[in-house]
Amino acid sequence: MDSDTNATARKLAQSLMRFNKTFMQFHRSELHQNFTGCKPSEVGVLFAIRHGVQGNGRPIKVSEISKHMHVTSPTITQLLNSLEANGLVERHTDPTDRRAVGIALTEHGEQLAQKAESVLFETFQNLSEYLGDQQSNQLADLLIKAFQYFNERDTNGYFFPWKGEEA
Numbered sequence: 655m656d657s658d659t660n661a662t663a664r665k666l667a668q669s670l671m672r673f674n675k676t677f678m679q680f681h682r683s684e685l686h687q688n689f690t691g692c693k694p695s696e697v698g699v700l701f702a703i704r705h706g707v708q709g710n711g712r713p714i715k716v717s718e719i720s721k722h723m724h725v726t727s728p729t730i731t732q733l734l735n736s737l738e739a740n741g742l743v744e745r746h747t748d749p750t751d752r753r754a755v756g757i758a759l760t761e762h763g764e765q766l767a768q769k770a771e772s773v774l775f776e777t778f779q780n781l782s783e784y785l786g787d788q789q790s791n792q793l794a795d796l797l798i799k800a801f802q803y804f805n806e807r808d809t810n811g812y813f814f815p816w817k818g819e820e821a
Contacts, residue, residue, distance in 0.1 A: 680777070688773050692740075692766070698723060699733045700767040703743060703759050713746050713756025742766060 682694050702722045706714030716734065720727045734757060737743040742763035748754035759767060782790040 684773055684777065688769070693733075693736075696733050696737055696742075697767075697770050699730065699737060700742065700759065700763060700770065703757055704764065704767045704771075713758040715754065715756060719757065737763065 678694075699719060702719045703714050706718055706722065716727050716730050719734075720730045723730065734743060734745075738745065741760055743757055744760055746756045746758060748756060785793065
């Protein structure tokens with residue numbers, strides 16, 4: 655590799671790390687302002703449950719949430735315990751297999767997940783207005799391409815299924 659390629663790769667890595675750090679700080683701040691008492695990881699679980707249920711019409715299992723979020727099942731169980739204590743999720747035993755437990759949002763959990771998605775969408779809507787249509791589309795296309803690159807490499811044995819609209 656030549657020095658220009660190395661410099662470009664370093665700039666790309668630094669830019670992505672700065673973006674990720676800044677976005678996560680902003681996201682935490684937004685969540686704290688709008689959802690006092692709910693951790694970002696808990697909101698992530700609410701999203702996973704909401705989209706898992708919407709995808710196939712049945713309550714999602716702990717193992718499915720764990721796989722989707724790339725964390726261990728005990729971690730998800732801890733988060734679910736907190737969400738259940740706050741009345742945001744409920745567990746349902748599968749009548750055909752008493753060992754299987756499905757997780758569903760309560761009405762309050764669904765409302766909170768919808769509100770969190772609205773806040774997140776508004777954030778990206780504001781970013782899109784800031785960048786303009788051309789740069790927003792260019793950024794989206796580049797991020798999709800970067801996603802495809804890492805998905806194809808699959809270096810950690812993870813498969814990241816595409817959950818959005820096709821490009």
